[in-house]
Amino acid sequence: MKISLVIAMLFSAASAMAFDAKKEFSTNCAVCHSIGGGDKTGPDLAGVTERRDEKWLIKFIQYAPGMIDGDPEDEEYKTPDPLAVKIYKKYKPIKMTEQMLEPEQIKKLLAYIKEQSKGKTAKGKILEVK
Numbered sequence: 001m002k003i004s005l006v007i008a009m010l011f012s013a014a015s016a017m018a019f020d021a022k023k024e025f026s027t028n029c030a031v032c033h034s035i036g037g038g039d040k041t042g043p044d045l046a047g048v049t050e051r052r053d054e055k056w057l058i059k060f061i062q063y064a065p066g067m068i069d070g071d072p073e074d075e076e077y078k079t080p081d082p083l084a085v086k087i088y089k090k091y092k093p094i095k096m097t098e099q100m101l102e103p104e105q106i107k108k109l110l111a112y113i114k115e116q117s118k119g120k121t122a123k124g125k126i127l128e129v130k
């Protein structure tokens with residue numbers, strides 16, 4: 001089972017209220033991602049909310065390894081996701097780590113990324129993923 005699910009069940013209400021998207025991005029995402037500054041370990045996230053749908057983004061951010069490899073023990077991640085596999089091929093061998101975030105927190109994070117993407121376009125290998 002995904003660790004994030006267990007954590008979400010334990011801490012649900014309190015953590016959603018205290019969530020600071022900007023702080024979350026700079027502590028847990030910026031080490032591997034820029035917004036408009038090109039590839040780091042992971043893809044440039046400028047405009048990511050335009051290129052992918054929200055449901056996919058939430059699912060991917062929660063448990064990227066499950067999206068890339070599939071997880072027979074997890075109903076939602078049983079088989080690899082074709083788009084996640086294509087993205088991984090461009091950025092391997094690094095796999096994005098599982099993030100212990102709830103959907104509501106990820107929505108706030110995505111709103112922050114969207115805001116920070118204004119006037120910027122992604123650069124790097126992510127543009128080769130169609």
Ligand code: HEC
Nearest residue numbers: 028029032041042043064087088091092094095096099126
């Ligand atoms: C250890 C490095 C690392 C961290 C930390 C990380 N990522 Fe990633 N991320 C990656 C890599 C690498 C990929 C490309 C897929 C792969 O190889 O796993 C990726 C892919 C993505 C994608 C897909 C991009 C697209 O164009 O479809 C999104 C969205 C994303 N990350 C968001 C986040 C967010 C939000 C955080 C912080 C909560 C985060 N990542 C933290 C490394 C990381």
